[in-house]
Amino acid sequence: MSRIDRITVRSFDWRIEGMASVMRAAPGGRVTLSKFVVTIETDDGQRGDYLPHYMGRPMTMAQTCEMAPLLLGRDPETRGKIFDDLRNAFRHYDGAGIAALDAALWDLAGQKYGCSVATLLGGWRKHLPTYASTHPGQSTPGGLDSIEAFADFAAHCQALGYPAFKIHAFWKGDAASEIAVMQAVKSRVGDQMRLMTDPASSLATFLDAVEVGRACDDLAFYWYEDPFRDNSASAFAHKRLREMIKTPLLIAEHVRGIEQKANFLLNGGTDILHIDPELDGGITGTMKLAQFAESLGMDVQLHTAGPLHRQCMAAIRNTAYYEMGLVGPDMTNTLAPPAYSCGYSDALEAIAPDGTVPVPQGPGLGVTLDWEWLRYHQTAEQVFRS
Numbered sequence: 001m002s003r004i005d006r007i008t009v010r011s012f013d014w015r016i017e018g019m020a021s022v023m024r025a026a027p028g029g030r031v032t033l034s035k036f037v038v039t040i041e042t043d044d045g046q047r048g049d050y051l052p053h054y055m056g057r058p059m060t061m062a063q064t065c066e067m068a069p070l071l072l073g074r075d076p077e078t079r080g081k082i083f084d085d086l087r088n089a090f091r092h093y094d095g096a097g098i099a100a101l102d103a104a105l106w107d108l109a110g111q112k113y114g115c116s117v118a119t120l121l122g123g124w125r126k127h128l129p130t131y132a133s134t135h136p137g138q139s140t141p142g143g144l145d146s147i148e149a150f151a152d153f154a155a156h157c158q159a160l161g162y163p164a165f166k167i168h169a170f171w172k173g174d175a176a177s178e179i180a181v182m183q184a185v186k187s188r189v190g191d192q193m194r195l196m197t198d199p200a201s202s203l204a205t206f207l208d209a210v211e212v213g214r215a216c217d218d219l220a221f222y223w224y225e226d227p228f229r230d231n232s233a234s235a236f237a238h239k240r241l242r243e244m245i246k247t248p249l250l251i252a253e254h255v256r257g258i259e260q261k262a263n264f265l266l267n268g269g270t271d272i273l274h275i276d277p278e279l280d281g282g283i284t285g286t287m288k289l290a291q292f293a294e295s296l297g298m299d300v301q302l303h304t305a306g307p308l309h310r311q312c313m314a315a316i317r318n319t320a321y322y323e324m325g326l327v328g329p330d331m332t333n334t335l336a337p338p339a340y341s342c343g344y345s346d347a348l349e350a351i352a353p354d355g356t357v358p359v360p361q362g363p364g365l366g367v368t369l370d371w372e373w374l375r376y377h378q379t380a381e382q383v384f385r386s
């Protein structure tokens, strides 16, 4: 039997031109971002890698590093037991560090059997309908710095082939600024695209959430996501909101834990369950939640983008779109490092004219990491060995 005998966590950083921060454009500006990549190796030469996109953050890496020693000496194909043991061992915490290890184990299995993770999951589709998910609006010049800029960018996305468009507006905390962007985008592209809005838990009050929700109804928005400052964690509040508006709610992006998400759903807190594969237990956790919702006749959405998300979505029936984000005019998708040598991309232009992105078909996660690029940009390395 194979045994895990080495886990390496490498952090790296890289610079992006034209941005002032992860979500803010700045013509002539530059920002340095950092992420990490996990490699799991066995005593008989097997290997799996995963590079987190959205949640490749220091706090997640810290959990991953603390969890890594618990995998040493174990059979890499006992993913379900490893998932369960990590959840139990770190039950005081949110378990966000599990995902990178779980994804690397699935990559290892796919490499071993010469097939994609989607195939291991029973996946069938090779192309994923995709929506454009914007960077938030900004008050400084560049990017989405005006209401008109949102409408212009929506039209650009529609021309590229995107069938749907999600607004992250200015997050000022008031209903009026949210609704103004929604109305402008609706009047520009509303006949050609499905529209969604995500205040990202920024609205100050429940009544603000109701007001924006009623605007979603009037404008026939496809879904309404994370309205207000309960940080989208109160099932009670969102059940009340659902009783007052017609637009489907997409909630639970900020709720961690499979039982907690299940309880949130069963308590009426959402119409569509939001799952983040990089925070909700990797592929193992994501598929548990997607199948739970499917069993109730409900849909899920996967939060943000990456190879892991594509492999999972290929095997999930009850979901509508892949989230291409975050994107904006002349703005880099800062969540996806340029760390692939196989052409994999989550850039705005990575959409096909039919409005889809492909599911990588190679073994494992289906992508090839650019190790030369990663070595050049490496800042630190932690090795755990048995």
Ligand SMILES: [Mg+2]
Binding pocket: 198, 200, 225, 226, 253
């Ligand atoms: Mg969101």
